[in-house]
Amino acid sequence: MKDIARDLGVSVITISKVLRNLPDVGDETRERVWARVRELDYHPNLAARSLVTGRTYLVGLVVPDLLHPFFAEIAKSLSEVLRRSGYYLIVSSSEEDPDIEEQEINQLLARRLDTLIIASCRSTVDLFFRIEKQKTPYVLVDRILPGLSANFVGVDDEAVGRLATRHLIDIGCKRIAHIRGPETSTAIRRLEGYKQALARARMKVVDGYIIAEHKGDVETKQRGAEAMRQLLLLKPRPDGLFCFNDPLAMGAINYALDHGIRIPEDIAIVGCGNLHYDDSLRVPLSSIDQHSRTIGEEAARITLAILKSKVPPRPESVILQPELIVRRSSQRGTKRNGASKARSRA
Amino acid sequence: MKDIARDLGVSVITISKVLRNLPDVGDETRERVWARVRELDYHPNLAARSLVTGRTYLVGLVVPDLLHPFFAEIAKSLSEVLRRSGYYLIVSSSEEDPDIEEQEINQLLARRLDTLIIASCRSTVDLFFRIEKQKTPYVLVDRILPGLSANFVGVDDEAVGRLATRHLIDIGCKRIAHIRGPETSTAIRRLEGYKQALARARMKVVDGYIIAEHKGDVETKQRGAEAMRQLLLLKPRPDGLFCFNDPLAMGAINYALDHGIRIPEDIAIVGCGNLHYDDSLRVPLSSIDQHSRTIGEEAARITLAILKSKVPPRPESVILQPELIVRRSSQRGTKRNGASKARSRA
DNA sequence: ACGATAATCGGTACCGTTAACGAAGTCAAT
């Protein structure tokens, strides 16, 4: 920069202004500067700029698992939108472990990122108060924490539970089971929605039909299979099943089919996530769409809004309405091919 | 930092040394500093450190698609290993578009990341010479470029093609088709391996059996379906199919099944990628495992090696041997359940 | 011709950290 200034007979300040598109510099000078900059393929040192402006143009993303298509899609749409405004994404995975998540967040905090976007697997809010003390803005996605008024983007998880369960009731299921997820707001609320739907249909909640998290961190699909094993052992065997997510449902389907159970005739199944391979499974899987792409985009929008405004805006909450996608795993009776409601995810 | 120095009656340099665990500071002083640092929950400003050291402790990753489980797994294992050494990952997606890839790389270059890790969809090397001129080390993954001697980690793609094709030959296929991928080294070499296997079995390469990329950027699964449609139109219909990747295979399987074709009886299929849901598909899919996790880990290892050594080490190339996983889509004759060779990806 | 206003440009002072080297103190051996 100093070199360019010397070459052109202007000061570094002017160069700096041109590079940042500030108004107070003459057209001719501006053009000369740009020309020389292009000629040298010069790029300003972001670290130096960060040092003085206090901004890194970096946004951190903390998710439980990058491999899960739901979070991968959030990461993708997020980075797409942020990039258009010059922000980049630093990703980090908590492996669904609250301690790892804390370490990761501490690391990212030390890097003084401009914003953090977090799908938290923690159940306490203390860590988030620490974040606030450091004045780092953050946006929660997918999972909310009780007693924390923060920016949030996610689906209405009670509606998810209601939608899935209601659908199973509608197609005639009498004994509906639920494989629930871990102790996060998402799982708790979907369970709540499940219970609400049963209550509205004047059906009883049977404890044995609710399969909780298995201890041990085995793979999700295996957990689904194990849960289905338990369900098939029950005396009045369930004839409907709502799974916390699609990988669980996949495991459950596999186990059932391998043991001679017919889907959906013997047991109808609805998952959640609407992953892009749901329609290619052994039994195409009905699922609840969570609009993962939209979640990423909205989180990005909020992030940019925070970064643009000088004073921190008051927390914003975006609750998306889930959508039922019917496929064969929950089609019964006359309707043979559910093309009517089924929506492809092209 | 200045404050801590003042409080403790030492100089900032000493603080700096303690924070970086340099040897030349007394035990007592060291402890006093740590105590105060913990007390204030102080973290050094990475931007300032970067400015003077010239290192950002940031590694960039450029992949064609973060949603593809293959690249997601690379990203995940990569970030896991790097994190242990204090490096973080900036991700960016090129959407399989060479121009976007160039922009992304330019952006990352401007940020002066310590290393770039790239799964490139470009076909020319000029951009990489520019990277070298900026003295930013980089590691290629999955895809190699002709005429470029660079660090590389990936599978032996000719072996992939040979392995898949050879397997189809072994189970008795006489007319083996191939749905190839885009114009990258990966696709070209897998095609090459396919031809090699045919040649060794004294079988002819039939042009019509090789389905090339369809124009238009439709979704991969649809491309697979379209390719299968073309194949089923051929007069001597193929009885074996090797697909460039698993999503293509999924599309092909779906189309075939929907049109009354039996798999593997009428046409046996082998994909590539060994995605974790391959065993839950309508027809469990035989696939070639690319060791994506290992690719990420090795790329991380090379990266750290570069970053550790003062002089740039000479380019290293890690070629992984692919592994065939047999599932129902390519099981014929006596063998009913392929548990023998099948390997789960728990 | 004058001052006022606006458009351009630059000087100075930092941002928070580390590199490189030198100074001071300690201790044992000569």
Place this chain on the structure above:
DNA sequence: ATTGACTTCGTTAACGGTACCGATTATCGT
């Protein structure tokens, strides 16, 4: 006592930018 080697700590000078404000020139109405 002198020397030398180690250990421990600090001085000075950047690193590459930007914020803040002041200085200079051009334009213009009266």
